[in-house]
Amino acid sequence: MSQLIQKPSKAEFFSVVTLERCAESLTFDQRRLLDAVWDYLFSSGSPFPIRGLPSIVGKQSMKQVLDGLNGGLIFELLDQGDRYLQLTLHGALLTGHGTVLASLLIRFLDYVKNLFERNSFIKEIQSEDLIEQIQLTPIESKFLFTILRLGLPPGVPVGLARWNQDGSSWLVRVSDEIIDLFNSYSTTAFLDDRLSAGYRHGDACLLEDRQRELLPSISTIPEFLLKSSASESVPSYVSISRLDELKAVSGGRFDCTRLLSMCEELNDCAARKNPLAVILLTRTILNHVPPAFEFETFSQVAANYGGGGSSFKKAAERLENHSRKVADRLGHMPIRDKEVVPSMVEVDFASELETILTEFCRILK
Numbered sequence: 001m002s003q004l005i006q007k008p009s010k011a012e013f014f015s016v017v018t019l020e021r022c023a024e025s026l027t028f029d030q031r032r033l034l035d036a037v038w039d040y041l042f043s044s045g046s047p048f049p050i051r052g053l054p055s056i057v058g059k060q061s062m063k064q065v066l067d068g069l070n071g072g073l074i075f076e077l078l079d080q081g082d083r084y085l086q087l088t089l090h091g092a093l094l095t096g097h098g099t100v101l102a103s104l105l106i107r108f109l110d111y112v113k114n115l116f117e118r119n120s121f122i123k124e125i126q127s128e129d130l131i132e133q134i135q136l137t138p139i140e141s142k143f144l145f146t147i148l149r150l151g152l153p154p155g156v157p158v159g160l161a162r163w164n165q166d167g168s169s170w171l172v173r174v175s176d177e178i179i180d181l182f183n184s185y186s187t188t189a190f191l192d193d194r195l196s197a198g199y200r201h202g203d204a205c206l207l208e209d210r211q212r213e214l215l216p217s218i219s220t221i222p223e224f225l226l227k228s229s230a231s232e233s234v235p236s237y238v239s240i241s242r243l244d245e246l247k248a249v250s251g252g253r254f255d256c257t258r259l260l261s262m263c264e265e266l267n268d269c270a271a272r273k274n275p276l277a278v279i280l281l282t283r284t285i286l287n288h289v290p291p292a293f294e295f296e297t298f299s300q301v302a303a304n305y306g307g308g309g310s311s312f313k314k315a316a317e318r319l320e321n322h323s324r325k326v327a328d329r330l331g332h333m334p335i336r337d338k339e340v341v342p343s344m345v346e347v348d349f350a351s352e353l354e355t356i357l358t359e360f361c362r363i364l365k
Helices: 016-024 028-044 062-066 098-118 127-133 138-150 178-183 187-197 207-214 223-228 240-249 257-271 275-288 298-304 309-332 350-364
Strands: 074-079 082-087 124-126 158-163 170-174
Touching (some): 016 098, 016 187, 028 074, 074 207, 098 158, 098 178, 098 187, 127 170, 158 298, 298 309
Antiparallel strands (some): 074 082, 124 170
16 A cells, blocks of 8 residues: 555645645555545445445455555444445545545635635635635535545635525635635645644544553543443543633623533543433533534534534544434434443543533633
């Protein structure tokens, strides 16, 4: 596998003009895999079920197929007990449609830049207006919607705020980073810089490897969680140091009294291994904190907040895209003839939540 894919050393690694060269450094099976995962996402709006792998790569394990790639391009995820492969924007740009997608992004950003020149207070753009103004074909519109759903790199001033599930209508929110785009001498150079800075080539593809990396150090686990079981791995949610920070910032612009209570109850529920309470409290916290990030909903935070860097964006996207689905399934699904008791593994979003609360405390200091 080319060293270019594994450890890029130049800022232009994901420059628009070098996308084809980067894609050519992939193996034949890797190109087929990225194309198949994109095609499935584009047609269904969903990540690619790993059950479909044999039809693409034959009798190879997922580990063999993903060898030489990284989580900055494609990664495994677990949803409702099923395993999937999900592309990132960078992975999509290395598919057979990569140059088309990059061109669409540049047209889109040019349009947003021009809007800002006429109205510096622009905050939202309706898809209908966008499609009409830059004359997108139906397939181009769906291409653009699909890559916006994947999420753009930190520092790119646009992201989806809300959308219809079928992609027929969507709303783009414009963040304050639009000033950086406006000041850039070239939209292409601006995009190249953000793509390069946002490429997480050190991330693992496989879920097991990512979970191992996300395990908190033993020093961050609250003492009462350590005492609860010497033989089992107990999820750590909000660290004691984070609780202390929340206590310190209360009394300022926002009153953290209720948030602090939620976090303390979350730790208690995690210690008692109560998965339903854990995931519902996690969702409640996500609904509670957006005003501190100057947004109304957490989906807007995940799509548009650029102050926390790539680790924050990654954590926010996983919470928005996956923890909410778990909460919906466990909290709203009517009773059935057969049920399975949820496990703590299903609801373990501790590391991601810690990242959000860390940035929350930083903002309010």
